[in-house]
Amino acid sequence: MRPTVKYFVIYRHKWEYSIREMCRFFNVSRSGYYDYVKRMDMPARDLPLAEKIRECQEKCGKTYGYRRVHIWLERQGIHHNPKTILRVMRKYNLLSVVRRKKYRSYGEYLHRYSNLLNREFKAERPNQKWVTDISYIKTKQGNLYLSVIRDLFDNSIIAYKTGTEQNMNLVLSTIREAKKKEKVTGELQLHSDQGFQYTSHGYFKLTQAYNITPSMSRRGNPYDNALAENFFSILKTECIYRTKLETYEEARLIIDEYMHFYNNERIQLKTKLTPLEKRSQYVA
Secondary structure: OOHHHHHHHHHHOOOOOOHHHHHHHHOOOHHHHHHHHHHHOHHHHHHHHHHHHHHHHHHHOOOOOHHHHHHHHHHOOOOOOHHHHHHHHHHOOOOOOOOOOOOOOOOOOOOOOOOOOOOOOOOOOOOOEEEEEEEEEEEOOEEEEEEEEEEOOOOOEEEEEEEOOOOHHHHHHHHHHHHHHOOOOOOOEEEEOOOOOOOOHHHHHHHHHOOOEEEEOOOOOHHHHHHHHHHHHHHHHHOHHHOOOOOHHHHHHHHHHHHHHHHHOOOOOOOOOOHHHHHHOOOO
């Protein structure tokens, strides 16, 4: 007879016989029995925590894993072991979605630049190291292309542009938007892959005009631009893959909403801050 069965029998007859005597009869420990009783009462104790986790997931669109939920709860003054939070999330179907990374190949180049970033993904100040890339969002109308620039100091999205064509103008307009929004005072690196937009003469001329130093991944090495790829993985997993987009306009609206959430509300595990919270704390 399994111990759990023995514990159940003891629990059923606890008013008829002594707990001590029944544990001795079944050759089980009293501490084991009381632990079993404690676990029986656990569902009721989990409900308040589950409700707070549900509130958190409703605010973030059910995109937080248990570690971000743990940080969110601590901000509310609620303290639980992360493993307890994970257990409750599994039990009440409050888990986040699973991420998948996708990489793609690279085209020919006209201008080629050294890999100055060299996978040094940490920056000491804002507007020191930017990474950029293009990805596509599927809609029933066709692919909507998204160009982003991400700052490695706080992982914020500095600028982004969407378009129905994957062309050079999409990239150049993203850089112009970033320069319009940000006051760049020191040396700035802009790292990209070897896509044709980044090897074009127009890209070369614009970076020269803005005094930006281009950096470029080695051919066939997607990990050289991992932080740009990583953002698209986050965006698609937490937002895009969870809905069927009908039109370009619908895709643009959902991207706009997510960009605001990502920069202003999404907690980062390493800093326990949102990107713009960390940016606001920087003192030159």
